[in-house]
Amino acid sequence: THNFKYIGDAPSIAIVAFTKVAVRNIQKAMKANPATEKFASHCMTIHSLLEFEPVIETRKDEDGLSYDVRIFRPMRNAGSPLRITHLVVEEASMVGLDLWQLLLDALPDGVQIILLGDINQLQPVFGSPILGYGLAKLPVIELTEVYRQALDNPIIANAHRVLKGLPIQSSEDGRVA
Numbered sequence: 316t317h318n319f320k321y322i323g324d325a326p327s328i329a330i331v332a333f334t335k336v337a338v339r340n341i342q343k344a345m346k347a348n349p350a351t352e353k354f355a356s357h358c359m360t361i362h363s364l365l366e367f368e369p370v371i372e373t374r375k376d377e378d379g380l381s382y383d384v385r386i387f388r389p390m391r392n393a394g395s396p397l398r399i400t401h402l403v404v405e406e407a408s409m410v411g412l413d414l415w416q417l418l419l420d421a422l423p424d425g426v427q428i429i430l431l432g433d434i435n436q437l438q439p440v441f442g443s444p445i446l447g448y449g450l451a452k453l454p455v456i457e458l459t460e461v462y463r464q465a466l467d468n469p470i471i472a473n474a475h476r477v478l479k480g481l482p483i484q485s486s487e488d489g490r491v492a
Contacts, residue, residue: 317329317398317399318398319357320366321363322357326357327399328357328401328403329364329399329401330358330403330405331358331404332358332361332404332405332406333409333410338358341405342358361410361418364391364397364418365418366389366390367387367388367390370386370387371383371384371385372386389417389421391421396422398423399423400426401429402418402422402427404428404429404432407446408432408437408438408444409439409444410439410446411439411440411444411445413442415445434446434450435478469491472484
């Protein structure tokens with residue numbers, strides 16, 4: 316077990332995402348399945364897992380005068396590591412290398428990590444995504460069937476055309492022009 320700040324003592328699996336919207340979507344999907352509903356409370360943002368908190372830091376300006384700033388820092392790190400054994404990272408395409416390093420610093424050796432994401436989705440606001448590095452170095456399972464939209468959706472058809480380097484085609488129904 317692990318003592319999570321926001322859920323208390325629980326099995327040592329964490330399911331994280333970069334955004335709260337993604338976390339809510341994961342929780343909803345997990346609650347819908349009797350086999351996974353007990354882990355819905357283990358879904359949180361990466362920042363929540365790392366227990367980011369405001370700290371006051373003293374800095375000096377160009378004249379050498381000291382001033383205080385409030386910075387959010389992770390309380391879970393190499394000096395206060397997580398004790399989880401399994402980590403699932405959803406929307407890994409949005410996790411930048413800087414945040415990934417903070418996460419790695421807080422993890423014990425031997426944690427099983429599963430990266431979920433779409434290499435064609437949004438990238439992090441700052442830096443390169445960890446997902447690209449994961450695809451280059453780790454075993455990959457690729458889903459090729461679209462389930463969330465209708466198969467005849469012209470947007471989906473054109474997304475696949477773009478991925479193949481083909482031009483976008485207009486649709487007869489006027490949805491894509």
